[in-house]
Amino acid sequence: MKSKWxxxxxxxxxxxxxxxxxxxxxxxASPMYALLDVMEGLHEPAExxxxxxxxxxxxxxxPESFVRYxxxxxxxxxxxxxxxxxxxxxxxxxxxxxxxxxxPNLAASIEPxxxxxxxxxxxxxxxxxxxxxxxxxxxxxxxxxxxxxxEESINHDGGSLRVFHFRVVAPKAAAxxxxxxxxxxNGEKPxxxxxxxxxASVKEGEEQ
Numbered sequence: 001m002k003s004k005w006x007x008x009x010x011x012x013x014x015x016x017x018x019x020x021x022x023x024x025x026x027x028x029a030s031p032m033y034a035l036l037d038v039m040e041g042l043h044e045p046a047e048x049x050x051x052x053x054x055x056x057x058x059x060x061x062x063p064e065s066f067v068r069y070x071x072x073x074x075x076x077x078x079x080x081x082x083x084x085x086x087x088x089x090x091x092x093x094x095x096x097x098x099x100x101x102x103x104p105n106l107a108a109s110i111e112p113x114x115x116x117x118x119x120x121x122x123x124x125x126x127x128x129x130x131x132x133x134x135x136x137x138x139x140x141x142x143x144x145x146x147x148x149x150x151e152e153s154i155n156h157d158g159g160s161l162r163v164f165h166f167r168v169v170a171p172k173a174a175a176x177x178x179x180x181x182x183x184x185x186n187g188e189k190p191x192x193x194x195x196x197x198x199x200a201s202v203k204e205g206e207e208q
Contacts, residue, residue: 011036059119067115074122078187079110079142079180109180110142117141130190132166138184139170147171147200154196165194172201 014036015026026032055061059070071077110118118125118141128134132150139148149169154162166189170181178197185195 011040014039059116062116064112067112067119070119071115074119075126076110076115076118076122079183080115109183111144114142114144129188135168135185135188138188139168139174139181142180142184143174143177145171145174145177148174164192165196168195168197170197170199172199175199175201 015023022032056066059067062070068080071080121141125134125138128137132152136148136150140146148171151167151169154165154167156162168185174181182197185197189195
């Protein structure tokens with residue numbers, strides 16, 4: 001959709017902004033005309049972006065290189081790989097959205113399509129952060145696998161209730177995402193709570 005605020009700076013539009021003394025010197029054979037022609041071309045990349053600027057801020061339509069920029073806005077950059085999550089350089093990321101070659105080679109943990117969905121759900125995820133409902137929604141959205149269960153009533157071997165501890169039971173199909181799942185749980189759970197992660201086909205989990 002073309003933005004109603006988009007106005008292209010063509011040669012004649014630039015000419016009208018110049019002092020009259022310069023305008024008098026402009027004709028197709030003059031150096032000034034050639035200079036304005038070059039200026040028109042320099043504006044073109046920015047004008048192409050402005051024509052569809054609204055699409056940049058929708059996670060479903062934003063260019064691939066701009067999605068990471070949106071992830072920064074909604075505090076999801078910590079799940080994009082170690083190299084990226086250790087920094088908060090929005091300017092660098094924005095520059096990369098215009099020139100994708102400037103984007104570092106990031107080993108993103110979340111698949112691009114999944115990341116777009118997470119950005120769209122960012123407000124809801126923030127609302128339910130630190131709860132079983134929020135963690136389940138985050139895990140299923142990030143991995144694309146449904147069937148996660150959060151068990152909050154965990155007993156010690158002796159039978160007594162283990163307080164401030166929960167168990168995440170992940171479906172077998174999510175096993176290949178174990179690293180991402182662990183990262184999400186550590187990032188979304190309350191700091192004072194411990195947990196264990198088990199997969200449906202595994203009898204014993206690794207306590208964290």
